[in-house]
Structure formats: C-alpha cells, structure tokens
Amino acid sequence: MMIDTVISQLLGGMVTSIEIFLLTLLFSLPLGLVIAGGRMSKFGPLRWLMKIYISIMRGTPLMLQLIVVFFGPYYIFGWNLSADYRFIAVIIAFTMNYAAYFAEIYRGGIESINSGQYEAAQVLGYSKLETFFIIILPQVFKVILPSVTNEVITLVKDTSLSFVIAIPEMFTVAKQIAAADASIMVLLVAGLFYYLFNILVAFVMENLEKRLDYYE
Amino acid sequence: MNKKIGFILALVLVSLMMVGAVSAGLFDFMGGSDSNTNQTNNDNNTFIVGFDAEFPPYGYKDDTGNYTGFDLELAQEVCRRNNWTFVAQPIDWDAKDAELDSGSIDCIWNGFTIDGRENDYLWSNPYFDNKQVFVVKADSGITSIADLAGKTVETQKDSSALAALQGDNKSIADTFKTLTEVADYNTAFMDLESGACDAVAMDIGVAEYDIKNKDNPDLYVILNESITSEQYGIGFKKGNEDLRDQVQKTLDEMFKDGTVAKIAEKYGISEDALIQP
Numbered sequence: 001m002m003i004d005t006v007i008s009q010l011l012g013g014m015v016t017s018i019e020i021f022l023l024t025l026l027f028s029l030p031l032g033l034v035i036a037g038g039r040m041s042k043f044g045p046l047r048w049l050m051k052i053y054i055s056i057m058r059g060t061p062l063m064l065q066l067i068v069v070f071f072g073p074y075y076i077f078g079w080n081l082s083a084d085y086r087f088i089a090v091i092i093a094f095t096m097n098y099a100a101y102f103a104e105i106y107r108g109g110i111e112s113i114n115s116g117q118y119e120a121a122q123v124l125g126y127s128k129l130e131t132f133f134i135i136i137l138p139q140v141f142k143v144i145l146p147s148v149t150n151e152v153i154t155l156v157k158d159t160s161l162s163f164v165i166a167i168p169e170m171f172t173v174a175k176q177i178a179a180a181d182a183s184i185m186v187l188l189v190a191g192l193f194y195y196l197f198n199i200l201v202a203f204v205m206e207n208l209e210k211r212l213d214y215y216e
Numbered sequence: 217m218n219k220k221i222g223f224i225l226a227l228v229l230v231s232l233m234m235v236g237a238v239s240a241g242l243f244d245f246m247g248g249s250d251s252n253t254n255q256t257n258n259d260n261n262t263f264i265v266g267f268d269a270e271f272p273p274y275g276y277k278d279d280t281g282n283y284t285g286f287d288l289e290l291a292q293e294v295c296r297r298n299n300w301t302f303v304a305q306p307i308d309w310d311a312k313d314a315e316l317d318s319g320s321i322d323c324i325w326n327g328f329t330i331d332g333r334e335n336d337y338l339w340s341n342p343y344f345d346n347k348q349v350f351v352v353k354a355d356s357g358i359t360s361i362a363d364l365a366g367k368t369v370e371t372q373k374d375s376s377a378l379a380a381l382q383g384d385n386k387s388i389a390d391t392f393k394t395l396t397e398v399a400d401y402n403t404a405f406m407d408l409e410s411g412a413c414d415a416v417a418m419d420i421g422v423a424e425y426d427i428k429n430k431d432n433p434d435l436y437v438i439l440n441e442s443i444t445s446e447q448y449g450i451g452f453k454k455g456n457e458d459l460r461d462q463v464q465k466t467l468d469e470m471f472k473d474g475t476v477a478k479i480a481e482k483y484g485i486s487e488d489a490l491i492q493p
Contacts (some may be wrong), residue, residue: 001277001279001281002279005280006228007283008281009277009281012281023468067314068309071311071318074314074317074318074319075314075317075318080318080319081318081319081320082320083264083303083305085320086320091248096224118434162307164308164310164311165308165311165319166305166307166308166311166315166400168306173277175270175402176269176270176276176277176306177277177281177399178270178402179269179276179277179400179401179402180272180278181277181406181429182272182275182402182425182426182427182428182429182430183430183431184402184406185428189393195487200313
C-alpha cells in the first residue's frame with residue numbers, strides 16, 4: 001500500500017480512537033465524582049455498593065467488560081444487536097471502567113485536603129455544598145492532576161482494546177494493513193501516531209498544571 | 217482571582233456531570249431499543265458478512281484501503297443479484313460465534329473451514345478445497361512433517377489448523393516441542409522470520425499470499441506434506457435456512473455462469489480448488 005494511503009487509513013482509524021477517548025473522558029470524569037461521593041457517603045449500603053462497583057470494574061479486564069456490555073443484551077435479554085450499538089457499547093464499557101479508576105483518584109484527592117479547610121469554611125459561613133464546590137473541589141483538582149494525566153494517557157492506548165467488538169480503531173486498521181502488506185512497518189507508524197497524540201495530551205495536562213500552580 | 221478560577225472549575229465540573237448523566241441515560245435507552253434488526257436478514261435489506269480482515273486473499277484491505285478478497289467479492293456479487301446492501305464487517309475471530317448468534321453479522325464468509333465445525337453452524341454447500349500446510353524457513357532443513365519433531369510450531373487461535381492439530385492430527389502435534397496460538401498470521405510470520413518459531417500451520421491460500429508479498433519470498437517454503445484437506449463453506453446461524461437457501465441458489469448460479477471462476481482468477485486462485493455444485 002502506498003504510504004499516503006496508509007497514512008490516510010491510519011488517520012481514519014485515529015479519528016475513531018480519538019472519538020472514543022473524548023467521549024469516555026466526558027462521561028467518566030463526572031461519573032467518577034458521583035461514585036466517589038457514594039463511596040465516601042455515611043450511608044452504609046451506598047458505600048458498600050460503590051465499593052463493590054469499583055472492585056468489579058477495576059478487578060476484571062476491560063476487554064471482558066467490552067464483551068459483556070456488547071453481547072450481554074443478546075445473551076441475557078434476547079435483544080438483537082445492531083451495528084450502531086457497537087460504538088455505544090464501547091463508550092458505556094469504557095466510561096464505567098474509567099469512572100471506577102477516577103472515583104478512587106477523586107477520593108484520594110478529597111481525603112488529602114486537611115480538615116483545617118473545612119473548619120475555616122465553616123467559620124466563614126459557607127454551607128456544606130458551597131464548601132465542597134467552591135473551596136474543596138478546586139484544590140482537589142489541583143492535587144489529582146498528575147494521577148488524572150496518568151489515566152488519560154492510559155486511556156489513549158486502551159482504546160485499541162475495542163477491537164474485540166470490531167470497532168475500526170487505529171490499531172485494528174494498522175494490523176489489517178500489515179496483513180495485506182505482509183509486513184510490520186505500518187505497526188511502527190501506528191505506534192508513532194499514538195506517541196504523537198500522547199505528547200499532545202501530556203503537553204495540555206502539563207500546561208493545566210502550570211496554570212493551577214497559584215501557590216508557587 | 218483564585219476564588220474565581222475555583223468557582224468556574226467547579227461550575228464546569230457540575231455541568232459536565234449533568235451532561236454526562238443525561239447522555240448516559242440517553243445512550244442506555246438507545247442501546248436497549250435497538251432490538252428490531254436482522255435475525256434472518258432483509259430487515260433493511262442488508263447482508264452483513266463477518267470476516268477476519270487479516271486473511272488474504274479471502275478477506276483483507278486492498279491498496280486503496282477498501283475491504284476486498286475472493287470471498288468478499290463473491291458475497292458482493294450475491295448481494296448485487298439479490299438487491300441486498302452488502303456490508304463487510306471485519307470481526308475479531310475469537311468473537312465470531314457471539315457475533316453470529318447475536319445477529320450483528322448475518323454470516324461468516326471468509327475461508328471458513330467446515331471440517332470439525334459441521335454441527336456448530338448452518339452451512340452452505342462446500343465451495344472450495346483447502347489444505348492446511350506448514351510454512352518453514354527454506355534454510356531450516358525441515359522438509360517433511362517428521363522433521364518437525366521437537367520444534368516450536370505456531371498457528372492462529374481458533375483456526376482449523378489448530379483444531380486439526382488438537383484433534384485428528386494430535387499425534388503430529390505431540391511430537392512438537394510446543395504448539396503456540398497467536399492472534400494472527402502476521403505475528404506468526406514475524407516469529408518465523410525472527411526464529412522465534414520453527415513453523416507456522418496455516419491455510420495454503422493465505423500462506424501463498426503472504427510469502428508472495430514478502431521482500432524475499434525465497435526465504436520461506438511450504439512443506440509438500442499437508443496436515444489436512446478440508447473444505448470452505450459459508451457459515452450461517454443455525455435455523456437461518458431461508459437466508460442460507462437464497463445465498464446458495466445465487467452462488468450456484470454464479471458457478472454455472474462462470475462468475476466464480478472469473479473472481480478466482482482475479483485473486484490468483486486455481487480453478488482446481490473450486491468445488492462445482
């Protein structure tokens with residue numbers, strides 16, 4: 001295959017990978033916060049439910065979760081699957097999985113804020129909700145940014161797992177081209193694409209960290 | 217200034233959360249109600265062929281990036297004659313049964329071996345004679361199956377080569393040092409090239425294509441002794457007789473009027489391998 005065809009094919013696959021990446025982040029970041037809230041709640045059953053959720057999502061392979069989310073509706077409810085459901089299943093599975101990881105990151109961040117902040121806020125007359133969203137959460141955001149960066153970079157590469165339910169993301173496309181060409185050069189090109197995208201992600205996250213460095 | 221940033225960040229997060237919750241709900245709803253699609257095809261008049269896109273010359277990506285191959289072109293012609301919309305759906309070979317059962321594909325059509333799987337699918341008539349062979353390096357000194365004793369052999373997971381070596385031809389496999397399953401034949405070839413394995417067990421059609429396309433085809437040799445002879449067919453979900461019969465009828469016509477032979481020639485496939493109806 002000519003090099004320009006290879007690159008345009010890989011870019012097409014990259015678009016799918018980036019779509020999965022952005023949608024997963026969009027949904028799992030907030031969902032993680034909700035789960036973290038449940039995990040730290042005083043209400044026992046809720047706390048246990050969230051603990052179990054996090055344990056299962058982190059403890060089982062993402063590939064298996066993809067298979068369960070996509071084929072589950074057929075094997076459990078007997079619903080016939082459509083081609084559109086493939087992408088939806090990918091987003092659902094990725095979101096649920098990454099939300100569990102983000103939940104623990106959020107929890108770590110929130111628990112690291114010392115009680116002095118809560119006391120000061122109380123003294124200043126902030127309500128519980130105001131305290132959380134205006135005082136605590138911005139500080140948490142600053143603290144967890146390196147961990148979040150780690151997860152985000154992992155997510156870029158994890159998108160390649162969606163091959164298992166036949167999503168044409170970039171690594172699958174690269175493997176197909178490699179098979180047609182009977183060579184592996186294209187896999188190296190694909191690796192380069194991932195690396196370039198990750199450099200961009202790391203650059204953005206680093207900039208974000210710098211702009212939040214308001215104490216230094 | 218700092219308080220403002222904090223407040224804005226908090227607002228952004230909250231709104232993201234709400235968007236997230238709403239969309240998640242919407243997606244769930246959409247995903248769940250997609251329950252009216254092809255059990256026996258012809259729902260939207262589409263014919264979805266599930267195939268392994270790393271299996272040239274039966275199904276693979278051509279130089280322009282489109283999915284093509286001997287089997288895919290046969291399927292395309294069948295669709296043209298029946299006024300169906302042809303959809304080439306590359307799948308993960310491991311998941312082929314789940315894909316077929318759940319209706320996300322209508323059939324499996326690419327170098328799909330019948331032998332050993334007779335009772336698992338609803339088959340068309342066999343249309344292709346295939347052989348499972350060993351590929352070795354020309355300078356390895358291996359010239360027959362007996363020479364493979366004590367050697368490392370690889371094959372693709374879930375392939376009929378694997379089935380043969382674990383079933384009827386287990387006696388051959390027992391002489392190997394190891395029999396390893398890999399995800400695809402390209403990886404197996406890389407292992408062969410680098411010396412990480414001594415032989416690859418695969419379909420003769422794919423072997424010939426792969427070797428032809430390497431930089432130095434003379435490095436490799438296909439052993440004359442084959443493992444098994446077997447036949448390719450089109451696999452449908454059990455119970456899907458109507459679809460199978462319709463496809464069979466069209467395929468038989470295509471054999472009679474020479475279309476199949478023409479497509480075979482295009483892909484460098486010998487006519488002897490075709491099984492006339």
